[in-house]
Amino acid sequence: MLYLINLGIITLWLIVVLCKRKLSTHAVVTAYVIGVGCADLFEGLFNLFLGLYKFPTQLRADPYYANELGVIFADFLILPFTLIVFVYYASRSNHPWRISLPFAIAHIVMELVYLQLGYMTYVHWHIWLSAFFYVAGFRFGAYLAPRIATYDPPVPYRVRLLCFSHMILMWTSAVFALPILKLYRFKPGLFQDFMADCRFAELVSGDILSVLCTIFVPMTPRKRKPLVFAAIALVGAAVAVFSDYMGWLVYYRWNLFLTILRYVVPVGIIMLYDRWEANYKARAIADAA
Known part of the structure; x- marks a missing residue:
């Protein structure tokens, strides 16, 4: 309470x-x-x-x-x-x-x-x-x-992008996995504590995508960014398939397709965030001019 x-x-x-x-x-x-x-x-x-x-x-x-x-x-x-x-x-x-x-x-x-x-x-x-x-x-x-x-001077965009990517990927984990809805959990067997075991796998798998976004998105021209996000989403899908193949996923009311969406949908939200940030920066520059 x-x-x-x-x-x-x-x-x-x-x-x-x-x-x-x-x-x-x-x-x-x-x-x-x-x-x-x-x-x-x-x-x-x-x-x-x-x-x-x-x-x-x-x-x-x-x-x-x-x-x-x-x-x-x-x-x-x-x-x-x-x-x-x-x-x-x-x-x-x-x-x-x-x-x-x-x-x-x-x-x-x-x-x-x-x-x-x-x-x-x-x-x-x-x-x-x-x-x-x-x-x-x-x-x-x-x-x-x-x-x-x-925004004068702003926090570096890579820092903002990394934090946003981590936030959206981990919120997805917290809601659908343990402990809220408990629809599935990771079980790589690295920790005796099942919650730490699940949380570690979620952090590593999610932050792989966060780091990829942080490295490649800021250096990519705007017209080509959808291709970069699509590639990162494919990496997320590959993580889901590999985890399922290795037996690291325990499903309760969940399946492999939803696990793939668990990574792909947040990447799409990160893409929208990147566009929003780009538009905000453009407006800030126009207002300063």
Whole structure:
């Protein structure tokens, strides 16, 4: 319940900020995808793969599902929404780094509350480590905030494209695989923890496509980009077929065709995002001229 309360508060705060109409849609999307990318990188490493701390969210009886729901709440909702709110305040300040301290302190206090109430447990972790990452993370956010909000200078496009690609591919995984709809799961057998095993395979397979998009799309002329995206989608289909052939996929209410779509459809959404970014850049250049 505490996760839902936290999400509700930050969502209401985000709505208030967006109603002020001081952040462009581009800034909101950019902050969100960067927030997801950064949070998911560290959460996946420290929580799922190293098991340094866990989230007993009390939203599911199974501790593995409960922990993964905590990861989803933190990485895909609470922390990215917080970054959007933070960008609003930091980008309007002459000293954006000063805004980072109260945000970091608030999150440190909130984590202590989570620990006290049993919604978070440390295995090989300490509050000082969390404090370091909160301070460093919001300090880095203070550096990014003016670039996200004003596009002058912008965050490099390869960074934005990588974060968006990762976000859309991992959201697809979170919804259709474990732990939400549980229509299928990966089982490569690399981890004893079945959730970490599934999550690792999803991350690797999805980020192969993300990296390919990041490398080849920005260097390709606009007229030829559909061919590049089609080639990357074929790579995704090949990953699905290979995983199925190796017996790494467990289907519940799923099949190989849907697994192929699980990679191909997000690549199509990434293509639309690339076009949207190109149009936004063209308008920004025209407005500056």
